[in-house]
Amino acid sequence: xQFYTLLFIPSTGQQNMFSPRKEPGLQLYTRKVLIEDYNKDxxxxxxxxxxxxxDSEDLPLSVSRESIQATRVMSTLKKTITxxxxxxxxRLAKKEREQYLSIFEEFGSYLKQGIVMQPDDxxxxxxxxxxQTTLDDNPENYHTLEEYVERMQENQxxxxxxxxxxxxSGKRSPHLDAFxxxxxxxxxxxxxx
Numbered sequence: 001x002q003f004y005t006l007l008f009i010p011s012t013g014q015q016n017m018f019s020p021r022k023e024p025g026l027q028l029y030t031r032k033v034l035i036e037d038y039n040k041d042x043x044x045x046x047x048x049x050x051x052x053x054x055d056s057e058d059l060p061l062s063v064s065r066e067s068i069q070a071t072r073v074m075s076t077l078k079k080t081i082t083x084x085x086x087x088x089x090x091r092l093a094k095k096e097r098e099q100y101l102s103i104f105e106e107f108g109s110y111l112k113q114g115i116v117m118q119p120d121d122x123x124x125x126x127x128x129x130x131x132q133t134t135l136d137d138n139p140e141n142y143h144t145l146e147e148y149v150e151r152m153q154e155n156q157x158x159x160x161x162x163x164x165x166x167x168x169s170g171k172r173s174p175h176l177d178a179f180x181x182x183x184x185x186x187x188x189x190x191x192x193x
Contacts, residue, residue: 001058001077003057003058003080004054005026005052005084007026007052007081007085008050010051011106024038024040024048025038025039025040026038026039026042026053027052027053028042028059029053029055030059031057035059041078043081043082043085045113046114046121047114048110049106049110054077054081056077059071059074086128090124093128093130109192111125111129112193115129126145130142131143131144131145132188134171134176135151137171139168151185153182156184160185162176167188
């Protein structure tokens with residue numbers, strides 16, 4: 001199978017009135033002929049913030065838009081593109097953390113939805129999730145679940161979290177007092193998702 005993709009993540013998720021993009025989805029071409037402007041079948045819903053173009057030589061030109069969804073080529077394209085996007089995000093999270101965190105702050109809610117909506121992709125999505133914790137007094141610092149687990153106390157089997165509207169109110173939560181006394185780190189869940 002041969003296809004070309006050009007994908008990117010916009011700097012902001014907010015669309016303005018001058019934005020040409022009206023809805024999520026990738027532009028799908030076959031042999032440089034536009035088949036569909038907003039194809040939502042090429043990426044899972046939790047990666048809907050990714051924009052770009054896909055051109056495949058293996059889709060027939062005479063195919064109707066309804067029958068595109070049922071082809072094996074589309075299934076293979078979706079798997080391959082999803083795997084590539086997730087691997088690039090993981091690479092960014094490890095090697096260029098600051099750049100990834102700016103993406104995560106803007107689009108992290110989609111990735112968090114992916115854990116629930118696509119349980120098969122959970123192992124690929126988990127390394128992409130970052131959280132503020134009681135370890136830091138700086139709300140700018142984020143930590144992965146893997147880093148949290150490495151710092152867990154000797155007999156600690158569970159991951160603890162507190163739900164709050166924002167970092168400041170989570171930090172003031174009286175529920176954290178018992179954890180602070182025992183030296184247990186707690187995650188702040190401050191996002192609506």
